[in-house]
Amino acid sequence: MAFIILLTSIFCVVCGEILLKVTVTRLEGVDFVSTSLLSHLGKLLRAPSFFLAIAAYFSGMVLYLAAISKLDVSLAYPIMSLNFAIILVYSKIFFRENVTPLRWFGVFIILFGVFLISRS
Amino acid sequence: MIDPNSNSFWRRKPRAKNSSIKSKILLFFSIMLASIGQVLLKYGVKSLGGLEFGGGAAAELFRIFTCPYIVLGLFCIALNLLVWMTIISKLELSFAYPFASLSYALILLIGWLVLYERVNALRIAGVAFITIGVILVSRTEKKAADA
Numbered sequence: 027m028a029f030i031i032l033l034t035s036i037f038c039v040v041c042g043e044i045l046l047k048v049t050v051t052r053l054e055g056v057d058f059v060s061t062s063l064l065s066h067l068g069k070l071l072r073a074p075s076f077f078l079a080i081a082a083y084f085s086g087m088v089l090y091l092a093a094i095s096k097l098d099v100s101l102a103y104p105i106m107s108l109n110f111a112i113i114l115v116y117s118k119i120f121f122r123e124n125v126t127p128l129r130w131f132g133v134f135i136i137l138f139g140v141f142l143i144s145r146s
Numbered sequence: 147m148i149d150p151n152s153n154s155f156w157r158r159k160p161r162a163k164n165s166s167i168k169s170k171i172l173l174f175f176s177i178m179l180a181s182i183g184q185v186l187l188k189y190g191v192k193s194l195g196g197l198e199f200g201g202g203a204a205a206e207l208f209r210i211f212t213c214p215y216i217v218l219g220l221f222c223i224a225l226n227l228l229v230w231m232t233i234i235s236k237l238e239l240s241f242a243y244p245f246a247s248l249s250y251a252l253i254l255l256i257g258w259l260v261l262y263e264r265v266n267a268l269r270i271a272g273v274a275f276i277t278i279g280v281i282l283v284s285r286t287e288k289k290a291a292d293a
Contacts, residue, residue: 043239055236058228058229110243114243117238121238123240124238128285129240132244135278138279139247139275139277139278142271146266146268146269
């Protein structure tokens with residue numbers, strides 16, 4: 027059961043990230059750094075996908091906390107980092123990004139690093 | 147035929163445009179904000195002596211949201227959301243997202259320096275692998291606009 031909660035949490039976090047990307051794409055790019063923060067914030071607060079993204083993130087966090095209350099963090103934490111790989115798959119499918127073998131390889135090295143940290 | 151857009155690890159890439167350099171500075175800034183936010187949250191809940199919702203959730207929430215470290219930590223995380231959106235509107239998601247893993251390494255470093263958490267060889271090895279992975283990913287840049 028705790029395992030299903032954890033997988034749902036990963037799903038929510040990935041959805042949140044995809045929805046954020048969808049939001050900035052539909053707004054034709056946002057820039058909170060060099061242009062007026064308020065005008066961009068106004069646009070953002072009228073984008074439904076932004077609120078969906080926040081809701082998905084938040085649910086993901088709550089579900090993660092629920093999962094680690096039952097599972098060992100040393101197990102849950104590396105599993106959670108699977109979202110790095112899942113994001114690559116979805117970026118390719120939804121945004122037609124050019125995910126090169128080197129990018130895949132880099133992410134697998136990162137996953138291995140996270141795994142090592144969780145074992146310590 | 148050699149595809150001019152192919153991402154070769156060994157070949158030097160043409161000079162990046164200004165917006166790309168800005169995105170990379172922002173990536174660095176975003177990783178810093180995320181890590182500092184997490185450490186502040188950890189420091190905050192530690193300074194509260196752990197959270198306990200048993201004795202009334204409202205009182206505990208009040209305690210949480212009046213703790214300056216936690217408020218500052220949440221502020222960093224909210225600010226990071228805006229910075230992050232600016233980044234992914236310019237870079238591919240599959241390129242930018244792996245960089246977030248550097249915050250694991252940075253949290254470890256800050257935890258060691260500021261919170262006096264213990265660091266062993268395995269953790270250092272983990273950080274090294276994450277860093278190598280991010281360096282590999284960083285060699286595959288293709289801007290969202292060209293995709």
